[in-house]
Amino acid sequence: MWNEPYLETCCRSALHRLTLVRPHGRPDGLKDGPCLQRLAGMGLARARPDGRFEATEAGLDRHATEIARKRA
Template identity: 60%
Template structure:
């Protein structure tokens, strides 16, 4: 059963751009602020002290499964 919050296409694109930005994150004041703020409330994004959005571990995992279409980790290594 699917129990994760739905991400709109614009939010998935914003999450991808954020992941591409790396550790520096993305500055506030851009057109994707509403999406990044929504994902901040979901725990996929965090606001840094320098006024930038950065991806969280949860965001990295969601990006891998929803944007990159990778299978979720099973919690163990073979």
């Protein structure tokens, strides 16, 4: 049974971008800023002290099971 909150397409893309830039993080204030905030609220991303966002372990797991799985 599916029990995970639904991710809009834009938020799925934002999560994928977080996995691509791993150590660098994504700065706030870009077009995907609202999605980064939403992902942070869901526990899939977090804001770092330097103002950039990075994926959490939960975000990396969600990406692996939902987004990367479709690319394989």
